[in-house]
Amino acid sequence: MINLTKTPLMTQKQLANPMQPEPFRVKRVMKESYDTFTLELEPIASERLFTFVPGQFNMLYIFGVGEIPVSISGDPNQPAMLVHTTRIVGSVTKAMSKLKAGDVLGVRGPFGTGWPVSDAEGCDVILVAGGIGLAPLRPVLYQTLAHRDRYGKIVLLYGTRSPEDILFRKELEKWRARFDLEIFVTVDYGDSDWHGNVGVVTKLIPKAPFDALNAVAMVCGPEVMMRFTAIELQKRGVRGDGIALSMERNMKCAIGLCGHCQFGPTFICKDGPVFTYPQLQSWLAQWEV
Amino acid sequence: MKTLDELLHEHEFFKDFKPEYLELMAGCATNVIFEAGQYIFREGQEANVFYVIRHGHVALEIHDPRRGPITIETLQEDDVLGWSWLFAPYQWHFDAKAVKLTRAVAMDGKCLRMKCENDHTLGYLMMQRFNTVLADRLQQTRLQVLKLYD
Amino acid sequence: MTLNISSNTKYVLESADFQQLIDVLVDMGYRVIGPTLDHNAVTYDDITSVTDLPIGWTDEQNAATYRLISRADEAFFGYVIAPQSWKKFLYPSQVRLWQATLANGSFEVAPEPEKSQPMAFIGVRACELHAIAIQDKIFLEGDYVDPTYHANRENLFMVAVNCGQAGGTCFCTSVNTGPKVETGYDLALTEVIDPETHYFVVEIGTERGRQVVEQLSVRAADKREAKLPKSITDQTATQMKRYLNTDGIKELLYANFENARWDDIAQRCLACTNCTMVCPTCFCTTVEDMTDLTGQQAERTRKWDSCFTMDFSYIHGGSVRYTSKSRYRQWMTHKLATWIDQFGTLGCVGCGRCITWCPAGIDITAELEAIRQTKGTAEAKKEVSNENVG
Known part of the structure; x- marks a missing residue:
């Protein structure tokens, strides 16, 4: 049975100059939905490779506007390209959504812990994503599919607001056609054109095809969704220490020195964002931690 | 061909039911098939039945004159469809549509109500099972109305 | 000066x-910083002469009280501690991190040059040495080193001064940080003053x-000296009047995340951030990005921040700690509990500044004791329901 708490979660090498943004050029901006978009970035220096582990994030800086943490949504096996997917929620993401090919933005990172992708080898892999929470889980799909033989079943359970909000739609369709990957999507509100599932993502857990006793679950979405997902996974028989979650808090430095992202005894930026469920369990139900 | 009580026995809802109760249940049961797009029931109609879904995909809808049908929830294999047969005035609250070919066992509500009335142990068992379904649905609905992803 | 000086x-x-x-320190190239008088307070600042020291003054400190009082003698270090700690030199309240210029469709980032003049502090108290050791742990011994702190801390010369009197808000004895300086100094002085003599044991x-x-x-000092x-x-x-009971302190606070006392404190706490600004171990900062009017030049400034502000915990949609209750709880629980998990020590050195400079006079030692004496709401509720059953 898998126990993620035994091994520390993956992290990358430390950076020489962690507070200094490096300019990257926008190669492509893709609209995912009315309020989400994906940026494909290339290092200005052509030989530069950007390596990261799935689950890590970068601080993205728009010249003169500001800087925010954004998870990496691209393929870890393609280090020549850096991919971020985010939602327009504030002034920086708004400015980011208006970038065009050729524009430049600053990148600091990668920071934080990664998903337990290597710990999950030999196990069924259950990804539970809510809303924009699919973005930081996509690198796990790239990574596990690149080494498909190392894993048991791979199942993605994805819940979102409405059919229009589904991220990476084309890619999901493509993946869905594979026989070695199961994808279940559910929406909170479906119109008459939607023939898929309607209901919360937790509802998909009891029926999802995986061996709960030999599964690693990776969960990313709003905190309430993650709490209920962890409970539902455990009802199904997944052990608490086989569940990993990714947390979000205000971040300014991303290196554990500014204090903003403190959550109980952890700093989300350096001790997380990916945690095992037992690391957070006692704090998750508390208010205003 | 499987007998009705065998079919019921395989269904999640009737898990661990005693054989004599399964037999009793089978006496109220009929095999049904719904084509894709077919409405299983409509809001306001008399509700004298519930369905244990064996295979397929059912959408519970509510119709809004401006927006057309809105899907509130979808149900699949191993789910139970319908509880309005349990409570007066025994009328469906929503529309239920088979999104794709759906096979189910229809349980005669009138017949069941009578059996439960005569055997309170059975009645308690049924109430327990339905309350579990209701509680799950209520909890899921609560999460759904939170608009978590906004 | 024919004496053969021995460290022992x-x-x-x-x-x-x-x-x-x-x-001597100036000649060795140090920027010498020590206590001096400014705005009716002892303040740590650049000094060049003995006359810069607060000679003949002491500070009366109590909850929400600070005033200078003239001493009967001419003591150089006859006060307790300055309102602001040495943190303002090692980790300044405002630092430019870099400047960037738009050029050729991209931008170039120029990091700030590291300051080169080493500093010498004169008058560092035992609790303050401990505070610096705690910040060393944060800024130098973690996963990432802070370059500003590192540059300022490296080659720092510390002249510690033993406390000849306890202040009204001091509680260093209960957190084992004083009043005697034990480690972390280059020189430690003890001021000895009476009508006949005035000297320092070095x-x-x-x-x-x-x-x-x-x-x-x-x-050489004689046996008595x-x-x-x-x-x-x-x-x-x-003379220490306050006491922080550290017995099982982490477990106590973890078990009392819900406690009516937090609501009581919230009635008094103004969320003014004073406690965090004067605390010698508090290290939270924010960054500000700015551009000039042409939009060609940008810079990032790092500033002290405080967990008492609403903005501090803001994520899209709102602040995570939206009540002052949760913000005080965050601060105190961090100082006295989560800090232990993070850095292996308390985040409090017993200097008492947060008590002195709280405009509402909230006393961390008294609040901890109040929590110790009350039970969490969960437990309290259980008792009530038991009564009902009985």
């Missing part, structure tokens, strides 16, 4: 020769310290 010996420096210490902590003493007009650092600080310890 204590020496006596007459107050009349104190200027030599400042001069203890040497490092080779650098020994080299400085070599250049001073000192004499050598005992003074201990006897004077022992006497100071007896």
Whole structure:
């Protein structure tokens, strides 16, 4: 049975100059939905490779506007390209959504812990994503599919607001056609054109095809969704220490020195964002931690 | 061909039911098939039945004159469809549509109500099972109305 | 100066020769910083002369109270501590991190040059040495090193001064950080003053310290004088009026995340951030990005921040800690509990500044004790329901 708490979660090498943004050029901006978009970035220096582990994030800086943490949504096996997917929620993401090919933005990172992708080898892999929470889980799909033989079943359970909000739609369709990957999507509100599932993502857990006793679950979405997902996974028989979650808090430095992202005894930026469920369990139900 | 009580026995809802109760249940049961797009029931109609879904995909809808049908929830294999047969005035609250070919066992509500009335142990068992379904649905609905992803 | 100076010996420096210490440090290239008077308070600032010191003054400190009072003698270090700690020099309240210029469709980032002049602090108290050691752990010994702190901390020369009196808000004895300086200094002084004499007992902590003493007009301390650092600080310890009971402190606060006392504190706490600004271990910062009017030039500034502001925990949609109750709880629980998990020590050195400078006079030692004496709401509810059953 898998126990993620035994091994520390993956992290990358430390950076020489962690507070200094490096300019990257926008190669492509893709609209995912009315309020989400994906940026494909290339290092200005052509030989530069950007390596990261799935689950890590970068601080993205728009010249003169500001800087925010954004998870990496691209393929870890393609280090020549850096991919971020985010939602327009504030002034920086708004400015980011208006970038065009050729524009430049600053990148600091990668920071934080990664998903337990290597710990999950030999196990069924259950990804539970809510809303924009699919973005930081996509690198796990790239990574596990690149080494498909190392894993048991791979199942993605994805819940979102409405059919229009589904991220990476084309890619999901493509993946869905594979026989070695199961994808279940559910929406909170479906119109008459939607023939898929309607209901919360937790509802998909009891029926999802995986061996709960030999599964690693990776969960990313709003905190309430993650709490209920962890409970539902455990009802199904997944052990608490086989569940990993990714947390979000205000971040300014991303290196554990500014204090903003403190959550109980952890700093989300350096001790997380990916945690095992037992690391957070006692704090998750508390208010205003 | 499987007998009705065998079919019921395989269904999640009737898990661990005693054989004599399964037999009793089978006496109220009929095999049904719904084509894709077919409405299983409509809001306001008399509700004298519930369905244990064996295979397929059912959408519970509510119709809004401006927006057309809105899907509130979808149900699949191993789910139970319908509880309005349990409570007066025994009328469906929503529309239920088979999104794709759906096979189910229809349980005669009138017949069941009578059996439960005569055997309170059975009645308690049924109430327990339905309350579990209701509680799950209520909890899921609560999460759904939170608009978590906004 | 024919004396062969040994690190194991204590020496006596007459107050009349104190200027030599400042001069030697200046000559060695240090920027010398010590206590001086400013705006009716003792403040740590650049000094060049003994006359810059707050000679003949002391500070009366109590909850929400600070005032200077004239002493009967001419003591140089007759006060307790300055409102602002040495943090303002090691981790300044505002630092430009870099500047960037738009050029050729991209931008170039120029990091700030690291400051080169080493600093010498004169008058560092035992609790303050501990506070610096705690910040060393945060900024130098973690996964990432802070370059500003590192540059300022490297080559820092520390002249510690033992406390001859306890302040009204001090509680260093209960957190084992004073009043006697034990480690982390280059030189430690104990001021001895009576109507006939005024001198300093000098203890040497490092080779650098020994080299400085070599250049001073000192004499070896006699047996009685050598005992003074201990006897004077022992006497100071007896004056300590406040006490922080650290027994099982982490578990206590973790178990009392819900406690009616937090609501009570929230009624008094103004969320003014004073406690975090004067705290010598608090390290939270924010960054500000700015551009000039042409939009061609941008820069990032790092500033002290406080967990007491609403903005501090803001994520899209709102602040995570939206009540002042949760913000006080965050601060105190961090200082006294989560800090232990993070850095292996308390985040509190017992300097008492947060008590003195709280406009509402909230006393961390008293609040902890109140929590210790009450039970969590969960437990309280259980009792009520048991009563109902009975």
